[in-house]
Amino acid sequence: MFYARINKVKVFNNREGFLGIFNRYAELRIYSYAAGSSYDAPSVVPALTLSDLMDLPDEAARRQKLLDAVLAEANRLAQSYSLEINRVKDNQTLLFGEAGMVIYQSAAIPDRLDIQLWVIESDEDVRNFAVDADKILESDAFKGLVATVETALTVTNPLVSGAIAVGGVVVSMLKKKLLANKDDLVGYWQESLNRSEHYPHGARDRQDVYDTTGNILIDYTLFGFENEI
Numbered sequence: 125m126f127y128a129r130i131n132k133v134k135v136f137n138n139r140e141g142f143l144g145i146f147n148r149y150a151e152l153r154i155y156s157y158a159a160g161s162s163y164d165a166p167s168v169v170p171a172l173t174l175s176d177l178m179d180l181p182d183e184a185a186r187r188q189k190l191l192d193a194v195l196a197e198a199n200r201l202a203q204s205y206s207l208e209i210n211r212v213k214d215n216q217t218l219l220f221g222e223a224g225m226v227i228y229q230s231a232a233i234p235d236r237l238d239i240q241l242w243v244i245e246s247d248e249d250v251r252n253f254a255v256d257a258d259k260i261l262e263s264d265a266f267k268g269l270v271a272t273v274e275t276a277l278t279v280t281n282p283l284v285s286g287a288i289a290v291g292g293v294v295v296s297m298l299k300k301k302l303l304a305n306k307d308d309l310v311g312y313w314q315e316s317l318n319r320s321e322h323y324p325h326g327a328r329d330r331q332d333v334y335d336t337t338g339n340i341l342i343d344y345t346l347f348g349f350e351n352e353i
Contacts, residue, residue, distance in 0.1 A: 125229065125230075125231060125348065125349060126160070126228075126229065126230045126231075126232065126233045126234065126326065126346070126347070126348035126349075127226055127228070127229045127345075127346070127347050127348070128158055128160075128226070128227055128228040128229070128237060128239065128344070128345075128346050129220075129223070129224035129225055129226045129227065129344065129345050129347075130156065130220060130224055130225040130227060130241065130342060130343070130344050131219075131220060131224040131225075131343040131344060131345055132217060132218065132219055132220070132331075132341075132342070132343040133154070133217070133218045133243065133311075133340055133341070133342055133343075134215070134216070134217045134218070134332075134340060134341040135152070135212060135214070135215070135216055135217075135218065135243065135310060135311070135339070135340050136214065136215055136339050136340065136341075137214055137310070137339055138150035138152065138212050138213060138214050138216070138245055138310060139245040139308035139309075139310050140245055140308075148213075149210075149211040149212065149213055150211075150212050150213075150245045150310075151208065151209075151210050151211075151212070151245065151246070152208070152209045152212045152218075152243055152244065152245055152246075152310060153206055153207070153208050153209075153243075153244050153246050154206065154207045154208075154209065154218075154225075154241065154242065154243050154244075155201065155204050155206045155241070155242040155244070156204060156206075156225070156227040156239070156240065156241045156242070157200060157201060157204035157227070157239075157240055158227050158228035158237060158238060158239040158240070159228075159237075159238050160228060160230055160234030160236065160237045160238075161234055161235065161236050162232060162234050162235045162236075172189070172190070172193045172290060174273070174276055174277070176189065177189055177190075177273060177277070178277065183270075183274060186270070186273060186274075187261075187270055190266070190269060190270060190273065190290065191257060191260060191261065191266070193290045194260055194266065194290045194293045194294060194297075195257065195260070197290050197291055197293075197294045198294045198297065198298075201240075201242075201294060201298070207225065224345065227239065227241075232350070233319065233323075233326045233348040233349075233350060234319065235318065235319045235320075236316075236317070236318050236319070237315075237316075237317045237318075237319075237346070238314075238315070238316050238317075239313075239314065239315045239316075239317075239344075240291065240312075240313070240314050241311075241312070241313040241314075241335075241342065242298075242309070242311070242312055243309075243310040243311040243312075243335075243340055244308070244309060244310060245308040245309075245310050246308075259297070260293065260297060263293065263296060263297060263300075264296075265292060265293045265295075265296035265297070266293050269289070269290065269292070269293055291314075295312070309337065310337075310339060310340065311335040311336075311337050311339050311340030312335055312336050312337060313333070313335035313336065313340070313342055314336065317346075323346050323348070326346070326347070326348030326349060326350070327345075327346060327347055327348065328344075328345070328346040329344075329345045329346075330342075330343065330344055330345075331343045
């Protein structure tokens with residue numbers, strides 16, 4: 125069995141209050157989702173690779189394939205595990221009990237593990253996050269992704285096995301959504317781990333890991349064991 129869990133999250137600024145003068149309470153929502161895969165057992169959510177696009181007839185078909193992947197990733201975020209925590213103040217540490225908050229588990233230790241964690245100060249549930257396909261097509265993040273793919277396909281003998289980072293487009297779109305809703309992104313953390321480098325024996329324990337915003341610290345643990353015959 126294998127488990128990935130969040131043990132603790134410290135929030136420096138809850139994004140509530142006026143100019144940091146008043147330390148008001150905030151309602152936070154934590155969204156997390158993780159995907160693990162093994163060399164002989166791919167992830168439940170297959171990663172889109174360059175090889176999936178090489179045989180398509182033209183750029184329009186490849187753009188549609190990329191759009192479908194972005195929409196699928198956004199939907200996966202909306203359906204991911206969430207936890208609502210009320211009355212959170214600045215510089216507060218959120219604890220999840222002795223067992224922690226399990227965000228991924230599997231029967232076998234995965235060879236790869238990708239994790240995303242969002243902490244949002246929100247008056248509107250992000251499950252209502254509806255991604256507009258037309259807005260995705262017009263976004264700079266999506267146009268950049270298409271350009272990167274088209275350039276990669278012009279290279280002689282391109283690397284076709286690497287996953288295409290459609291998650292970056294979703295991150296960009298969600299940030300715009302939060303801004304439009306006057307909701308605040310408290311923190312965003314992402315890890316892409318592989319067993320050979322990060323948890324060769326199935327275990328990893330880290331404390332005080334900064335997220336990409338520098339506003340939250342995360343303690344997390346990976347724990348796995350394999351039954352011997």
